[in-house]
Amino acid sequence: MNYTKYPPADDLKTRWVRLQELLSEEGSDACLISSSVNIYYLTGMVFNGFFYLQATGNPIYFVRRPEDLQHPYALSIRKAEDIPDLLLKNNSGVPGSVLLEADQMTYSEHVRLQALFPDAKIGNATPLLRKQRMIKTSWEIEQLKYSGKIHAKVYSGIRDCYHPGMSDVELQSNVERAMRLAGSIGLFRSFGSNMDIYMGSMLAGDNAEVPSPFDFALGGAGIHPSLPIGSNGSVLKEGTSLMVDMAGNYTAYTTDMTRVFSIGKLPAKAYYAHQVSIDMHNRLISETKPGTSCASIYNYTLQMAADAGLSDYFMGTRQQAKFVGHGVGIEINELPVFMGRSVDLLQPGMTFAFEPKFVLPGVGALGIENTYLVTDTGIEKITNFEENILEL
């Protein structure tokens, strides 16, 4: 399978053209981008500096570091305040309106950049880029498919990482090593300030009930109060489940996949709940096509959970997540979000994770998560791996 680390020039250009269309629709002259995630999206690399794009013409890469970066569009700067003069020298002119990433940079950084354009109307670039990044280019889709392939390969090795008497953290440490050897970048990026996490999550038994402060589907106590999420040192116990939700960060684009393992046999109710999740995925696959609303998907999963008598266990117990899926890409949590009040409709090129999960007290978490691509006619599963509960 073809896997290249750098996007082809035309794939990048497609993104610039699309961004320029959105700038024009917005009535903005330009955008000045500085977040790592959007610089990566717009250039295929990460540098310390700014990506500047006007409604027409080529971008400028204003680069602080690395100091010796060579690129046809790169101009070296020492600080942001160098930019206005360079724009004049470059015959770009000073923009009448500029978009900045107001939902990503700090207040102080934003105030500082506003001062570069004292007479300009300042707008918010973040929603524009989040909206654009919903529709993946063909290279981006290849990246996700590659990540999905390796993701499944690593999961197929999880049983080999296990021996009886292990704790969740010990198993996770072995799996993390396997992920790194398979090419996991380690870091995976998330949007927003309430998303502290590390490599993923393994929830054993009742640790799956413990609510976390972060905006993930489920929680877990974690091993330290300074990072209250995920595995907590529980020894894996006979008759309980282990929900494995580790990152698919084998390229810059991360797939999201959850599978359930069991230590010995589980009560019948567990297999029943797990099957209800699989049924939800089957319905998703058979019914979803371009135009399907995210809210309708959320609503029917809620209804299916109720029909199965499992409402009290759906997406948690003590604290129940109010979404059942989310876009994925360079960040683990992109648009659209699958919530009751979503207004988004699915379109070809969107990639999303669907994660209807249950938690049964005394047993643990159940259900599966897959990453899907929306095609012209339906959806395609990107994370392909055995979906039934696997005994460790």
Next chain:
Amino acid sequence: MNYTKYPPADDLKTRWVRLQELLSEEGSDACLISSSVNIYYLTGMVFNGFFYLQATGNPIYFVRRPEDLQHPYALSIRKAEDIPDLLLKNNSGVPGSVLLEADQMTYSEHVRLQALFPDAKIGNATPLLRKQRMIKTSWEIEQLKYSGKIHAKVYSGIRDCYHPGMSDVELQSNVERAMRLAGSIGLFRSFGSNMDIYMGSMLAGDNAEVPSPFDFALGGAGIHPSLPIGSNGSVLKEGTSLMVDMAGNYTAYTTDMTRVFSIGKLPAKAYYAHQVSIDMHNRLISETKPGTSCASIYNYTLQMAADAGLSDYFMGTRQQAKFVGHGVGIEINELPVFMGRSVDLLQPGMTFAFEPKFVLPGVGALGIENTYLVTDTGIEKITNFEENILEL
């Protein structure tokens, strides 16, 4: 050694009293804190919500999630906009001036919080908290000493993780697993938007020369352009060095320690440069006491590098870092910073990393880094481990 995961109540109270002193000096009525790092610092836990403290009286924990958090000071909220009414009901009153974390929250978040206090003067809490966190409480110092102890223990196992023919990433994967089994939390926190990293850094041979966009001492290409830092898949080669700088995140407080391993023997110049770094540490230990200026330390290391004929290799080659040390604590990069233009003077209770490093083309990175505590009479080394180059 005593290691407790939660700070004692009186240790937390000490921090609140100190913050109230700083608020009064600043002439502010209150601060509203929402970053994970400062909520952890001020409460010993992480929740989604806000920590509110006025110049006198007890704090209020305004908690969104987890929804069922029980605490004497906790008030449940659904959104930030619930806060003003609760302050009135609580007889706290509306503050005339409030500090918000302008260098940590996004522009949009800040604007939203300003709207809660439309008549108040709004100031910046970030520098206040960064300044306060420079001086560690006794419990915080215990945490760092514990991290330092485990940090050294893990480093003592590095040779066992190695076999000839390995790449830097393979070795790092084994060491990361060892770190996790020893209690590494995984995530380690950093201040600022230009600090993407994962678990630490292993720089093999000439990969140490590759500049990174981030604000760390050295760089490395990384394994993927979306995270250009650290190990890059190089096979470890005879006659080159491997610089190991992995996190000491065994509590919420991370120690910072760097050691150098070699594959076989290195050229004489390498041992020479490494010794110059050790000499700098020896000078630091013999001369530093409360009142010593960070700038003077930076300046004499620059001078010692020049006297040794190694200026071109000090803190990098293609890109040379302009600092030689930094505070450590809950974040890897706290105050003070050891730069030429620093105005900070060292005080008892400060904890910092000192990392004079060299990179020799064709060989790799050399030198050591330790974490030190400033005492009433001098400094105490917290990261104790063999300092000479160790052959793998």
